[in-house]
Amino acid sequence: MQKNPEQCQVVVALDMIVGKWKPMILLYLMNEGTKRFSELKRLLPDITPRMLTLQLRELEAHDIIERKVYPEVPPRVEYSMTEYGRTLEPILEAMHEWGKAHLEHMKAKHARQSEGVADPSGKSGR
Amino acid sequence: MQKNPEQCQVVVALDMIVGKWKPMILLYLMNEGTKRFSELKRLLPDITPRMLTLQLRELEAHDIIERKVYPEVPPRVEYSMTEYGRTLEPILEAMHEWGKAHLEHMKAKHARQSEGVADPSGKSGR
């Protein structure tokens, strides 16, 4: 196992998808295919053009997405997953499933607690 | 798909493992089992006690790890994965594998470029 977080392989993978908007951008490009700049902007109502550009450029630098410029006027730029980027799909999918289950897990946990049931394990302390 | 990043399921899962030290803590607890505070401190040489406490508490709050206090003197506290926390294992494992492959991918990419080979796809632009 890597002792230095910087070279921990998990962190390497994590770097591809961390960023306030990267998960959503990836989900859209993976599930709905190619999108242009303005489409993404519309899908992410609260993102600023600056942030959209930054996050897209990072993904592009990592070979996760591809940027295609059409030399037209008005300009058109399309973003899409690279074949390599699609190798992230199982991970995103697993996280999506896990996240869904987690919400259930926490709901059940709170329900248990708010019922005022003295939990038999006696670990409620703190 | 969730439009709000805050309720995107991927982000929910991501929250469990983001944090400068969480991935390493999780890997150690998953691969090597129960650890006490001082052991983790020794395994993560650059972490401060404050950060170790914070990250552990977050994981505990999410039901990912369990904190067991032994009322002895000197005090002893042991941390371990919960059964629920272990459901993260496939995700961490997948990310570990992906990260390893990614380092190879990038190495190959740079090798290709520094060879000065005019890439046939003609997409080198920018």
Add this chain to the structure above:
DNA sequence: CTGTATCCTCGTGGATACTG
């Protein structure tokens, strides 16, 4: 040994205006 308490740095991301 297992933490807290305080203070501080710095990077991510936001607001706003402007450009080819």
Add this chain to the structure above:
DNA sequence: CAGTATCCACGAGGATACAG
């Protein structure tokens, strides 16, 4: 349409000292 340029706010994380 698809971005840049500038400036700014905030919170995660770090340094250091102290406590039960």
